Amino acid sequence: xxxxxxxxxxxxxxxxxxxxxxxxxxxxxxxxxxxxxxxxxxxxxxxxxxxxxxxxxxxxxxxxxxxxxxxxxxxxxxxxxxxxxxxxxxxxxxxx
Numbered sequence: 001x002x003x004x005x006x007x008x009x010x011x012x013x014x015x016x017x018x019x020x021x022x023x024x025x026x027x028x029x030x031x032x033x034x035x036x037x038x039x040x041x042x043x044x045x046x047x048x049x050x051x052x053x054x055x056x057x058x059x060x061x062x063x064x065x066x067x068x069x070x071x072x073x074x075x076x077x078x079x080x081x082x083x084x085x086x087x088x089x090x091x092x093x094x095x096x
Contacts, residue, residue, distance in 0.1 A: 002037075002087075003056045005065065006078045008047040013074035023048075026072045034065060053082065 009017065017023030027050060031039060036054040043049055056065070062079060069075035083091065 001056050001058070002082050002084070003054065003079050004082045005052045005054070006044070007050045007052070007069050007073075008044055008076045009049070009069075009073045010047060010075075014048045017073050022072050026068050029068065030065070047076075 009023070014023060017026070030036075030052065034052065034054045034056075036052040038051075038053040040051045041049070042051070056062070056079070066077040066079070069077050
C-alpha cells in the first residue's frame, strides 16, 4: 500500500538532533530502509518536517517506520494511504 508519512520535529529536538548528528542519521536510515519514491523537506507550523511517499507492506510496518522518529527526534508522525491517478480511476470504476 502506498502511503504518505509526514514527520514533524519540534524545534528544540531538531536543534539537538542537528548538533548531535541524530537528525540526519535517522533521516538517512529511513530513506535506506523504506526507499521512498519521493522525500521532501520543509516546515509546517514552525517545525522541521519531512514528507515521505513509499510502499508500506501492511499496518505492521507502522512501528518500525515511526518509532525511530519518536524515540530519536521526539517527532510527530502521521501516516495516510494515498492513491495515484491510476488507483483513483480503478477505484472509481468499481462504483458504477
